[in-house]
Amino acid sequence: MLSEFASELPSVSTSLRGSLFHRVEEANTTYDGNQSVVQTCRDLIRKIQRSTATDLFVGLIILTDICMGCYTIDLSAAGKDTPSWVTDLSVFCFAVYTLELLATLFVHTSAVIGDWWFGLDAFIVLAGLLEFCIAALGADVSSLNLVRFLRIFRMVRMLKISRKWSLLKDLWKLVKMTQACIKMLFWSFVFCFMVMTCWSMIAVELLNPLVIKLANDGAWPDCPQCSQSFQTVMDANLTFFKTIVAGDSWGLIAMPMITANPWTAIIFVGSLLTIVFGVLNLIVAVVVDEFAEQRQRDIENQAQELDDNHEIDLKLLQKVFFKIDEDGSGELSLDELRNGARTNPEFRDRLRVMDIDEKDLELLFRNAG
Template structure:
């Protein structure tokens, strides 16, 4: 029972179903808020349907949490997402089954109970965070945003410092300008945008995104041309240099996070391989009836239903004999445990059929044989070259000996 529940929890279909429930719940939260804006009566059939749907969602979350405790036991609370689920389910039970009943039954319109009730309703939106982890690409984007949180905080701090410095400069150059008392147009612009330091910083905040700033700096520059240095400095430092610098830092952080993700994926893939190899070793042990350390065609045909289902899911082949023939590249009629486990694992991580993997193994085997033949041929050629040199040396020695013999014979005569 526990194993079956664990298989259900780890299946992609279950994740898709829970993700759909969370998405529907988030949509219902928005519809509920819209109904409150419209002041719909609790007796309205749409409001009642929404209330029933909310109770159904809560029941689904309770069942899911119970399945996790059943499959993983008490140690599942070490997972932060399970703790998050416990908090949401507890707040949901408190809000849906106790607070709403008590508030509406007592008719208390006090601020305290109503605010607690609203906070409980707002916590329903927190369930949408769980939706993010159900989709890998979406979660990668959110995680990239979270890893950039520190950068954004320091960016805000640096932006505040820069705006404060330019605000003080603006106060001296614009707000305290003698022309405020001489030109009504200049004084009007100062009154609207540069009346004090907080208003100046708020005005300069528009320069971050260049939000309709032309109507601010252009009249001032026409009246006081030297202010062009001030406003050009703001535009260069804030929206151009600072924002591009922040973008570069965030992109660099994203690259580092991607590298970390690749390392994490490699570790996850290795853990997955080890789990599958353990399961395949169990299957091999079950198939090896005679304990010879090898599996024959007759033994694999006697495979159990559970083991057969696992092999079918991994290899997409329903006939165990076809799997055996695909792995038995050398046609030996037997498979050892290494060939069996490694062959099926490579098929599991590959997107090509097992027949293609068999052809790949055969091609590699042919390449290995050809390489050995070439090495033997090179060795033979080397050895034959040595023999030829020896023969030439012997012939030379014989010729020299013959010439010496003839010379000696001629002297004696």
């Protein structure tokens, strides 16, 4: 009775928001006599892949592989040989990756073609096979730059942990935000470079002769590169990026120039204001707006959040119902519900949020019964 009534209240809350539908991963499968053995195996493997134990196991394997990768890189930088147990552990991790990839391909068949995560897993497995083939031919794997890059690329699988572990859902939101806004970030950087180039062209035309003159007068005795700061457009771009975006000693070149030629403050201060307070803040605003639009279009994640909130509501309501169950029978009477609505602050506040009065509560009780 407690669980039935607990499941009824979130449904009413959902109806007040305009929908009585709940998302399901897929239709329930009925195992009849006509079902093939292959389909039965697929359903079993799919169930195993979606279990919490599998997520934890694969996540621990990924973390172990990343730790071993960092340890191997440290040994290689120190000129030491990799212990055999590290190699054996890496082979085991690679075997798990291969098994997971084959299981995903077997369960979803051609439906995974085009999926970004499946492509990443396939690339990592193929890179591992390439490494084994090179080692089988007798070549020194550690000396090949390509193999080193492929080993480092394995670290990208760390992002998969944030998707599998619910404790890291905030990290997964950051990953999804970056993935959704990567195109917007690229064009934002291009726009920033264009604005910086415009100021660089002005600086080369107007500031370069003055910089050379001040350098010859000994304005920067400890900075031989300062005289070349605005020698070309790309040098000026690098100077503006270093001093404005990175914030590295803006006054080193600007202050002597402004002191000797006050009108140059228009260029130095103008470039600072337009890039920092204009372009960079505009990039932040555009990226946030793009992420908000992507979130509105991400129906799947919104449905998942509704399901998660529904489960949380069920657990909270069950705890409340156990508190207001005065006789400890495991069933609630209408009088106990009414009394709980008057005496239990948490239950009273939840009913108020759901806009449920005493008549609605009685109606829900009869329906749950």
